Amino acid sequence: MRIERIRLDSSGGLSDEYLFSFSKVQHLYGLDPGKGESFRKRYDELSRRETSLSRSRLAGVLREFHSGELYHPAVEQNIRRLEKPGSVVVIGGQQAGLLAGPLYTVYKAISVIQLARREEERLGVPVVPVFWIAGEDHDLDEVDHIYVPGPEGRLTKHRLPLSEGGKRISAGHVLLDPKSVGVWLQELGRMLPDTEFKEDMLEELTRLAAEPVSLTRYFAKLLHRLFGRFGLIQIDSSFPPLRRLEGPFFERLIAENAALDEAVGHQIKQVEKMGHPSPLVLHPGCAHLFVYVEGERQLLLRDGGGFVTRDGRMRWSRRELLRMAREEPHRLSNNVVTRPLMQEFLFPTLSAVVGPGEIAYWGCLRQAFSAMGMTMPVLMPRSGITLIDRATERYLGLLGLSVEDVFSGLDQKKRQWIDERAPLNVQELFAGARKQVEGLYDSLIERLSPLGPDMRRLGEKNRLRVMEQLNYLRGKAERMIRMRHETALRRFDHISLRCLPEGKLQERVYNIAPYWNEYGIEWVGRLAETPLSFFEHQVVFL
Known part of the structure; x- marks a missing residue:
């Protein structure tokens, strides 16, 4: 396994400023992930913080989740370490996709494991890796x-x-x-x-x-198969015993809902003043909570002194919703704003490992943390990875392409490759022909126009037909050239399909199945054991 690191082109968004120009956005986030002192500062904050949540109760819920097929001695050891005062966690999460979801889900779990390992060595305290499965999400x-x-x-x-x-x-x-x-x-x-x-x-x-x-659970079983030996603790946000632990914080979110919403709205305005679109699209009066009604997850809105579902069919007074939080917390669910707050309530979070989209919307949350009497953890970007299979590596060599070429204008390189080997410059040849035909028809139509308006219309119509025939001939010529280089063009297409499918990063499209099928599954463990960069994109040759 060989790794090359590259810097991808900047999109200019909020997440890029966070990664490469942190001073511009520090007021939105707080702690700089590129500085080791940020993790020490965060640990000191956690050491001084009092929490009403019992670590032993949390550990009991984690053990219950990891019973049966999810038991592993390394996981149990980490649960015991989390149970002791002074330990902290590195946490990251994702939706539960089929076969572990897109590859970036696997890379996020690896990033959590590696950052926990790194910070435990640096701080000299137990740092436990935790993966939060977003089981509440309903976008199936x-x-x-x-x-x-x-x-x-x-x-x-x-x-x-x-x-x-x-x-x-x-x-x-x-x-x-x-x-x-x-x-x-x-x-x-x-x-x-x-x-x-x-x-x-x-x-x-x-x-x-x-x-x-x-x-x-299927997702958790597969993730456990990949990372159980590394002691990765998992928890499903929809796990009923966990929801019982969350009840007291649901009460706070309901009691202080208007202040929470105001804090989020104020910080969104700050983001927009910086020239960025809001990463969060919120409904007016959003309570930042969902409620389950007959098994369906419905958005809650504030309505006067109470709360109502978005469709307006169900309504609760503030007192009734507080009672629900105490007695039936499983009926409530977090949204994108309150999930990070709930994680902070449950876990002593040293750092949260996040993707680019998450970095952007966390930029709207610092004041929300303050409104709940909390501070934000260090946000660490997950490792970004592109896998290069052996056929792709061979084609790169045959075409004389570098990994940088793949991510910066592969289509242009393809056209350039064809142009350099074409017997003539088709684009230039036909551009000249079009210019000549246009000039000829301009003169011809002008001389025929005294014969009447119908003649001018016929001339223009005839011009269009000739141009269509020129385009047809140009297409045929280009196809003839491509046929001469069909093998090389298939190699370009293979590289594109494998590395940038439909113009997107590989990690956002494929999952582990094609690579497990081709190389087995041990490469995932080797990646977890190989120190990766959090700020550069890694190209991994399998």
């Missing part, structure tokens, strides 16, 4: 499929239907049918090439869903 269309490289340089979307008639059901409440998962995996097997690892991969993925299991 985002997680009900995976992509695999298909024939003819195209992506193939492989979907497992999860939603029930468009209902807003949380991922943690979706039960996977073993038979349906088995059929879906068999279809996946037919889509992937035959390799020495294929049969074992499909058998293992099938075994993990051998009995009815929730989508989040």
